[in-house]
Amino acid sequence: QVQLVESGGGSVQPGGSLRLSCALSGNIFSIYTMGWYRQAPGNERELVAVITSGGSTSAADSVEGRFTISRDNAKKTVYLQMNSLKPEDTAVYYCNARHTITRNVYWGQGTQVTVSS
Numbered sequence: 001q002v003q004l005v006e007s008g009g010g011s012v013q014p015g016g017s018l019r020l021s022c023a024l025s026g027n028i029f030s031i032y033t034m035g036w037y038r039q040a041p042g043n044e045r046e047l048v049a050v051i052t053s054g055g056s057t058s059a060a061d062s063v064e065g066r067f068t069i070s071r072d073n074a075k076k077t078v079y080l081q082m083n084s085l086k087p088e089d090t091a092v093y094y095c096n097a098r099h100t101i102t103r104n105v106y107w108g109q110g111t112q113v114t115v116s117s
Helices: none
Strands: 003-007 010-012 018-025 032-039 046-051 057-059 067-072 077-082 091-099 105-107 111-115
Touching: 003 091, 003 105, 018 032, 018 091, 018 111, 032 067, 032 077, 046 067, 046 077, 057 067
Parallel strands: 010 111
Antiparallel strands: 003 018, 018 077, 032 046, 032 091, 046 057, 067 077, 091 105, 091 111
């Protein structure tokens, strides 16, 4: 059973930074494409950034240049470094894992990020 546990959310002022972490347990981390999604109240869940098992990354236009996704396969953890945060980044952030062969998808429980002065 794959489990994803997120941490690192919180409240920060505009222009501040946060780093989210997501640890995977129960399977081989390196065979998963990992992603971060977010959902603000009244909005649909949207993709923030993704990193493949090979380390290729992509990010949404709204966060490009401000957010960086990375992974540490030895620690079975994916990170989202968020800089220059804006109020519109306020949302619940979810970690996502997709098996590269079976395409099975798993979600974390979500962590709240609030950007406010």
